[in-house]
Amino acid sequence: MIGTLLLLHFYLQIECEKTRATYFICVKPPQSIFAWGTSGYKRHFPQPVPQRKKIIHNFTRRIQSKIKDLLQQMEEGLKTADPHDCSAYTGWTGIALLYLQLYRVTCDQNYLLRSLDYVKRTLRNLNGRRVTFLCGDAGPLAVGAVVYHKLKSDGESQECITKLLQLQRTIVCRDSDLPDELLFGRAGYLYALLYVNTEMGPGAVCESAIKEVVDAIIDSGKTLSKEERKAERCPLLYQWHRKQYVGAAHGMAGIYYMLMQPAAKVDQETLTEMVKPSIDYMRHKRFRSGNYPSSLSNETDRLVHWCHGAPGVIHTLMQAYKVFKEEKYLRDAVECSDVIWQRGLLRKGYGICHGTAGNGYSFLSLYRLTQDKKYLYRACKFAEWCLEYGAHGCRIPDRPYSLFEGMAGAIHFLSDILAPETARFPAFELGSSERDPKVQKDS
Numbered sequence: 266m267i268g269t270l271l272l273l274h275f276y277l278q279i280e281c282e283k284t285r286a287t288y289f290i291c292v293k294p295p296q297s298i299f300a301w302g303t304s305g306y307k308r309h310f311p312q313p314v315p316q317r318k319k320i321i322h323n324f325t326r327r328i329q330s331k332i333k334d335l336l337q338q339m340e341e342g343l344k345t346a347d348p349h350d351c352s353a354y355t356g357w358t359g360i361a362l363l364y365l366q367l368y369r370v371t372c373d374q375n376y377l378l379r380s381l382d383y384v385k386r387t388l389r390n391l392n393g394r395r396v397t398f399l400c401g402d403a404g405p406l407a408v409g410a411v412v413y414h415k416l417k418s419d420g421e422s423q424e425c426i427t428k429l430l431q432l433q434r435t436i437v438c439r440d441s442d443l444p445d446e447l448l449f450g451r452a453g454y455l456y457a458l459l460y461v462n463t464e465m466g467p468g469a470v471c472e473s474a475i476k477e478v479v480d481a482i483i484d485s486g487k488t489l490s491k492e493e494r495k496a497e498r499c500p501l502l503y504q505w506h507r508k509q510y511v512g513a514a515h516g517m518a519g520i521y522y523m524l525m526q527p528a529a530k531v532d533q534e535t536l537t538e539m540v541k542p543s544i545d546y547m548r549h550k551r552f553r554s555g556n557y558p559s560s561l562s563n564e565t566d567r568l569v570h571w572c573h574g575a576p577g578v579i580h581t582l583m584q585a586y587k588v589f590k591e592e593k594y595l596r597d598a599v600e601c602s603d604v605i606w607q608r609g610l611l612r613k614g615y616g617i618c619h620g621t622a623g624n625g626y627s628f629l630s631l632y633r634l635t636q637d638k639k640y641l642y643r644a645c646k647f648a649e650w651c652l653e654y655g656a657h658g659c660r661i662p663d664r665p666y667s668l669f670e671g672m673a674g675a676i677h678f679l680s681d682i683l684a685p686e687t688a689r690f691p692a693f694e695l696g697s698s699e700r701d702p703k704v705q706k707d708s
């Protein structure tokens with residue numbers, strides 16, 4: 266324990282040296298979590314170890330009280346939200362996911378029941394228009410299956426899974442113009458299946474169903490790659506609205522990320538021969554800064570969001586590191602993390618799709634992978650910025666209380682700061698019963 270605290274202290278000093286220079290997008294420099302006052306960080310160090318423990322505890326209490334406060338605001342605000350939007354992205358499934366998360370972190374059964382209220386609401390309003398977890402019916406159905414499962418209502422849970430699998434026919438049809446990306450396409454349906462199996466145990470959704478979806482995604486990527494004469498360099502190429510997007514939401518990073526999930530059971534040969542060279546192709550498109558373009562044809566190094574840019578791609582790089590065990594992927598992920606640290610406090614707001622909370626998740630994931638406290642510190646600093654919700658003069662999103670654009674996402678992130686070892690970017694990262702394998706730090 267003492268060792269951990271000393272390590273934390275060491276990194277705090279390193280970061281504090283850098284802080285003033287790095288927050289150039291920041292509207293107002295964040296106050297220190299671990300030191301009192303705002304007038305320069307350095308003079309507060311070193312502090313005696315026992316005090317720091319207390320301060321961290323204080324920070325936890327600040328987060329807990331802010332969560333309570335924001336939850337109240339959110340519930341009040343949701344009274345005027347679109348009653349028909351049942352999506353995870355901007356609607357009621359997102360709120361159900363938030364309460365499920367609060368149940369996970371606190372074990373308070375009331376949160377699970379709250380989640381159930383929202384689940385019931387969404388299941389009455391399935392619209393059959395879209396198929397993904399984030400923007401379509403697969404979200405409400407998958408979350409419904411999991412919430413009912415946790416409540417031991419196996420009949421209702423199974424009914425959700427049956428309906429979820431009925432969507433599959435549209436997904437695997439090769440002639441449809443369904444895209445492959447995460448928000449509206451096949452990868453977003455694949456996530457729903459993997460989510461159910463991760464939360465309920467393997468076999469809840471049968472492997473053959475998963476394989477059919479994976480095969481459809483691979484076929485589609487191969488076809489476009491051939492059409493574009495990129496079969497050698499990028500064997501799996503994807504587009505959305507005729508643009509070859511790179512990021513997590515609409516692009517290749519999100520699709521490759523799903524294909525590399527162990528639960529997707531993509532065979533090693535496909536991973537090595539198809540996915541890996543495609544990721545390397547994407548890596549070569551990165552900007553000098555370490556950030557990534559929003560699409561292959563875009564030369565502007567502007568967006569540092571989960572949806573477009575390094576905060577989304579970093580997850581793909583970390584997953585590539587886990588799957589292929591090559592240092593270059595971890596190195597690139599660390600570079601992404603530096604860009605996010607420098608430019609990731611966003612005027613767009615506090616949300617997770619294109620806001621500070623979503624960018625903060627990249628640090629939590631890198632912390633889990635490396636166990637390097639530096640990244641936990643960075644996540645805490647972004648969380649601290651979110652604690653002053655509304656005070657930074659950010660733009661107000663269209664759905665200000667939703668999971669992906671607004672307040673629910675920020676609450677989700679803050680609650681994950683309380684349990685960083687099991688934190689997961691919602692509707693994207695998959696949980697695991699085991700902790701991520703520890704990796705050796707670069708010396």
Ligand SMILES: [Zn+2]
Nearest residue numbers: 570572618619
């Ligand atoms: Zn976005």
